[in-house]
Amino acid sequence: MSTNTPLLHAQGVSVSFGGLRALHDVHLQLNKNEVVGVIGPNGAGKTTLFNAICGLVTPDAGSFSFEGKERSWPRTDQLADLGIARTLQGVGLFPDLTVLENVMIGAQKFAKTGLISASFGRNTKDEAELAERSMTALERVYAGALANRRANTLSYPDTKRVAIARALVSEPKVLMLDEPAGGLGPQDIEWMNGLIRNLTAQMSVLIVEHHMDVVMSVCDRLYVLNFGEVISSGSSDVVRRDPAVIAAYLGTGA
Amino acid sequence: MSLVVQNLTVDHGAIRAINGVSFTVETGKLSAVIGANGAGKSTLLRTLSGLNKATEGSAQWGEHNLLSGKPESHVRSGVSHVSEGKSVVAELTVEENLDLGALWRRNKKEATETKQQVIELFPRLGERLGQRADTLSGGERQMLAIGRALMSKPNLLLLDEPSLGLAPLVIEQIFQTIRGIVDSMNLTVVLVEQNAMGALKIADTAVVLNLGHVATSGSAADLIADPAVRAAYLGY
Amino acid sequence: AQAASDPGVTSTSIKLGITVPMTGIASPGYNKIPGAMKAYFDYVNANGGVNGRKITLVIKDDQYIPTTAVAKANELILKDKVFALVGTLGTASTKAISASTQLAKRGIPSLFVNTGFSGFADAKAYPTTFSILPSYQMEAKIMGKFLKDKYADKKLALIYQDDDFGRDALAGFKQAGITFTTAIPYASGSQSLPATGAGWISKLKAAGTDVTVLFGVSSASTAALANAYAAGYKTQWVLGSVGGDATTIAATNKAYVPLLYGAKGFSFAPAPTDATDEYIKLFQSIYASAQPTQTFDNNVVAGMSNAFLAVQALQATGSNLTRAGLIKTIETKGATFASPFLTPLGYSASSHVGATGYWIGTYDPTGALKPDGGKYTVYTTDSGNGPVVESSYKRPAMPAKGLPN
C-alpha cells in the first residue's frame, strides 16, 4: 500500500535537556499512505521526537524535509497549514468549548473571514462551512451526537474520538497520534485500529503507542527508540523478533 | 482486617456512577476491578480513599470506616491511592514527590529505606531524582505516582490503571512487583485496570463493573475462563 | 424670610453641598474640612441661622477622583437639590464639576473652592465660582521677595512637587527672579516611598546649600525634615503654606515638631495655635464641643473660615435669597466681608480671587508658627505680573459672637 515517496523526513535529530540526551542522531522517514509506529521504553524519547517535528522543542541538530523539500523545522502554528496534525498524549481538548467548537478550532485553516467582517456578522457562511466540515469529521469518528456537549463533560473514550476528529478536520497529509489507545477498553481499541487503517487511504500516520495489539496490527513499519537512539527499525514482524527490542521493550510476555 | 464494601452508591451530581456495589477483599489478597470506560472504577477507588463522598452504603477497612474522614487520615491508617492519570506534583522534583509520600511517617530511617526500595523497583526514577516531575515522560510519571504511594508504606493499596502509558516490559514488571509485594508484605491491593488480562493474571479475586453495578465477581481464574467476560473485557 | 424660587432654599432652610475626599489616599487631613464647616454652620444655626434660615450641609465623599466628584456633585445638584456648592477640593475635580454640571449655565454658585489654581479667580471663565485661597503663584512670588530680601547671598535649594501645584510656584519664583542652585522635583505620591526623603537630603548635602525651600504637601515636609534629622543635615527650611502645616506634621509624628524649630513658614490665615486671635479662639471653642476627640489644625481653620465666609455671603445677600443674588452680593460686597483671613479679599465683578497675600513667620520649638517681628505683616500680590507689596490691610474686628451681620 505504501509508495516510496518520502513525505516527511527527519534526519540526524538530536535533542538534549541540560545534561540529558533525549534524542541522538535519530532518522525517521514517513512515506505516503504509510502507517509508521515509534515505540520504545518509557522515557526513550518518543514524545520528544514528536515534539521536535511539531516545533515544541528545538533540536540541537538535524534536518527536516517535507514533501521532498528540505526546510527549517516547522513552527507549531505552521503545522496545520503544512498539512500535519497531531493529537497530544494527554488528550488536550479545550474544556469550556463545545465538542463542535473544539473541532472547528481544528478547521481553522479553512476560515476565510477576517476580524472586520466577523465584527459585522458577515461570517455566517464561513462559520456554517466550518461547522459542516467539523460535523463531517465528528461523524467519521462516530461522535456526531456529541456536537453540542461541553468538552469537559465527555467520557474518556469520547474525548479521544473528539481529539482525533479535531486533527482530522484539517485534512492533514500526516497525522501524528501520541498514544491513541492509552486508557481505552478492548472495544474502543478495536475501533481505533479500524479507523487508523481506514485513514491510510487519505494520509500517512505516525503513531506512538505502547499497546502492542494496535502497533502490530496497524503499522507498516516501526522505529524502536531506546535512550534516545534508534535501536531497531523495519517491518513489524522483523522488529518484534529483534532480540534487542525484546530485551529493552517488549519483554517475553508480549 | 479485610476490605468490606457493602451496597455502595455514589453520585456525581445527577449521575449515579456507582450503584449498590458490594464486594470483599481479604487481607493479603489482590483484587482486580475491571470494566469498560465509565463503568465507575475510578469513582469506586476515589470513594474508598475519601476523595468522593458516598451517597449510601458502607466501606470498612478493618476497623477503619473509609466513608468518613478526609483522604489524608485514610493515608495515615495505611490506605494509599494512586489516582488516575499520573498523579504527581508537577512542580516538585522526583525526589520531593517521593518524600511527599512519607512526610507523615514518624520514622525517617524507615522512610529512607522505603525510598531505596522504590528506587530499586523503578531505577529510572533513581536516575532522575533532581529533575522536576513535569519534565518526565508519561510513563516515568506513572512510575513516580506508584512510587509515591508506596512511600506511605500502605497496607491497603488502591491502584487506578497503573499500566496506563507504560511500556509492555514495565507493565509486566509492575504487575509482577505488585504481586510480589502482596505476597511478601501482606499488602492488600485493589487494582483497577483497563488491561484486564494482565490484571486478572495476577489477581486473586476480581470484580467486574458495568454501568456502576457489579456484573460478576469471583476468583480471577474463574473469570478468565468465563466466556462472557472474555468476550466483553478481554477482547477475544 | 420670604420663600425663594431657587432650589435648596425655603423660608427656614438653606441646603449647601460639598464634595471632598473623606476616604482614599488624599483624605488624611482634608477629611476634617467638612466636619469643621458643619460645626460652624451648626453654631450659626443654634444662634438663629442666616436670616432665619438654618443651614444644612450635605457631604459627599469624592475620594479625590474627578469622575466621582462629578457624579457626587450631580447628586448634590439634582437629587439633594442644594442651593450652592461650597468648598470643593482639588483643581481637577473642581474643573470637572464646573464643566460637566455646567455650573455657569445653570447659575449654580460654587463658593470658595479649596484650590490654589489661579484660574478659578477668573470671573469670565468661571462666573459662578469663587476662589478662597491665594494662588500658588502668589505665594511663590511673595516667598521669592522674602528670599531675595533675606538670603540674597545664600545658596538656595528647592524641593517641589512636580505637577501644577509645584510648577505654578516655579513660575512665581521665576517672576521674582529667584534662581535655585539645586532644584529637586518629585512625583506626587512618591514622597511616601521609603527612599525619597533620604534621596533629597543626600542631594542637598552634596550640593551644600544654605536655604531650602519646600513647596510640597505636608507628607513631603515630613519626609524632608525627618531625613534631614536622620542624616544630621542642617539647613534653613522655608516651607510653603500647604506643606508647612505644623499640626499635620505633628499629627504625623510629634518627634518631628522640634525639627520645625527655626523654619520659616507662610500663611494667610492666623496660625491655629495663636490663641490670642479672636477667630481662632472662637473656632477652637466651637470645634472642641463639636469634635472633642480631634486636633484643631490648619484644616479645621480652613474649613471654618470657609463656612464663615459662606455665612457672611448668605447673610449679606439678605432675606430674598437667590443664586444670582448671592453671586452679585459677593462680587459687589465681597471685598468688604468680615473674614478670619489676615489678607484682603479680592472679590469684584471681574475677579473672584479670595485671600490675596501671605504673612511670614518662624516656627517656635512647639511647632507653632509665630509671625516675624511679633505681629502679622502681610504681603499681597496677584497671580500675574503685579508687584509684591506690603499690605496696609487691617482685618476688621470679628462681628459679635462670630456671627456675620
Added chain:
Amino acid sequence: MVQFINMLLIGIGAGSIYALMAIAMVLVWRSTRVINFAQAGMALLSTYIGFELVQKTGNFWIALPLAMILGALFSALVEILLIRTLIKHSTSGPVAGIVPIIATLGLLGFIRAMIGFIWGNQDIQIQPPLSKVGFKFGEETISLSPMNLLVLLSVLAMVLVLGFIFQKTSLGLSLRASAYSPEIAQLAGIRVGAIRTIGWAIAGAAGAAAGLLQTVNGTGAVSPDSLEFSLLLTFGFIAAVIGGLESLPGAVLGAVVLGLVLAAVQIYISGTLVFIVAFALLLLVLLVRPQGFIGTKAGRRA
C-alpha cells in the same frame, strides 16, 4: 563617592522595606497560589494592633512579637473563613486568574473600613524603638541608621529562616505540595487544609512585622488611608514579581534591585520619574525573563 555610597544605602534600605511586603506575598503565593492584595490591609491591621500593644506595654520589643502572633492568627482566620471557600469555587477556568485578586481587594477594603470604624480615619503614631539618626563615620553621617539596620537584619533573618523552612523541612515540602496540587498532597497524607492555614499564618506574621517595621522606620504614623501602605503593597508586589514569586531570595533580590534603581533615578536623574521607572524596570525584567529573576519555567508543553 559619599553620595554614591549613600545612594546604595538608601536603595538597599528602601529595598528592605519592599522586601518585607514582598516576602509576605510570596509566602501566600507559595502556599495557596493566591496573590493577596489584602496583605497590606492585614499588615495595617497588625500595625494598629502593635500600636495598641505599644500603648499598653510601653515596649516595642514586646509589642512586635505579640503583633506578629496576632497577625498570624488573623491571617489564619482569613484563610479559614474566606480563602477556603473561594478556592473551592474558583480554582480553574478564566475566573481563577481574577476572582482571588478581587476577593482580596474586597478584603482590603473591608479591613480598611473596620480600622476606620475602630480607630477613626486620623493618624496614629508609634515611636521608633531605635535611633533613626544615621551612623557616623568621622564627619560624615551615612544613610544607615540603627533602625534601618534592624529592618535589614529582619529581612535577612526572615529569608534565611523561611527559606530554610520552605526548602529543607517537611513543613516546607507540605506547603509547596499543597499549593501546587492539593488533591495529590492529600493522597500523600498531608493535611492540606491545616497546611494552607499555616502558610497564611506565617505570611500574616511576616506581614505584621512588615507593617510595624515600615511604620517605625518611616514617619511613624499610619491611618487606614495611609499612602505608605498603598505604596508598600504595590511596590512590594512589583518587587515580588520582579523576583519571580516562587522564591524568597528572589523576592528580596527583586526588592533590592527595585530600591536601588529607584534611588539611583531619584538621586542622579529626577524624582519625577520614579513611577514610570518602576513600570519600565518591571517590564524590562519580565521581557528578558518572563518568570522573574528566580522564577521557574513550566517544564514541558507536551
Added chain:
Amino acid sequence: MLKKHPLIGFTLFGILLFLLSNRVDELRVFQGATVAIYVIAIASIILLTGYSGQVSLGHGALLAIGGYAAALARNHWGAPVWLTFVIAVLAAALGGYLLGLAAARLSGPYLAGTTLALAIGLPSIANQFPIFGGEQGLLYDIGMPPASLGEDFTQYKWYFWIASLAALLAIYWLRNVMASRYGRNWKAVRGNDVAAELAGINVGRNKVLAFTVSAGLAGLAGALLAMTISTVSPGAFPLALSFSLATGAVLSGVTTLGGVMIGAVTLVAIPEIVDTVVSRFESSDAVANNLPGLLVSTLLILTVLFVPNGPVEQLRARREHRVNK
C-alpha cells in the same frame, strides 16, 4: 427570534433606552450614561480575562489613553466629535497592542503585576509633558446637543444618547466577534495553548489581538468617560478605577457578556444606595465615612464566594444541571 436576529433585539433595546431617557430625571440620565460607559469598559475586561485568559489590573490606563487622545484631537486639531471617538479607539488600541506584545509572554500574576505597574506609572507621564495639561488635565468639550433636538434636550441626555449608542454598537460588535472564530480561538488558547497552536493558532498573536481589541474598547470608554466629566486628568483614571472595573467584570461574570449590565449598574448604583442608607442614620464620622466601604467590600466578598462565575453563568449552570436530571 431575537436570538437569531440580534440586530432587532439591539435596536428594540436601544429604542427602549431612548424612550426611557425622556421619562426619568436628569440624575438618572447622567447615571445611565455612566452605566453605558462601564458596560463598554467591563465588556473589554470580559473579553480580555474571560475569553483570552489575560488579567489586567491596569485597565484604567487604557481608558486614560482613550480619554487623552480624544481630548487632544478635539483641542488641537478641532476634530469633530465622532472622529475623536475613533481616534480614542485607535490610540488605545495601539497602546494595548504594545502592552499586549509584552503581555503575550507573561502569565497570571506576572501580567497582573505589569498592568498594575502601568496604571501607577501612566499618570506621571501625563504630568511630564505640558501637552497633557498636568494634574488639572485638559478640557474635553463635545459641545451642545444639536438644536434640532429641541430646547429641552439637556446636555446629559445628549451624553446619555451618545454613550448608549456607543455601548449598543460596542456590545453588538463584540458579541459578533466573540461568536466568531476569534472568540473561539481566544477561549481555545486559554484552555490549552499547545493544542491551540497545533491547530494553527499563533498563540502570541492571538493574545496580542485580544489585548488590542480590548484596549480599543477601553479607549472608547475612556473618551466617553472624559465626555461626561468634560475633562481629562490623571486623577480621573486612578488605580481605584482599574480595580473597580475588574470588580465590575467579576460581578458581571467574566465568562459571558450576558451579565455585563449587572456589573455596570452595580458599580453606579451601590455607592448611591449605600450613601442613602448611611445618611438615614445620625451616625458618627467614623461610621459615616467607613460604612460605604464596609458594605461595598462585604458585598464583593460575598459575591466572589458564592457567585464567583457571575449570576448569568450561575443560572446557566443551574439550568444545565436541571436538564441533566
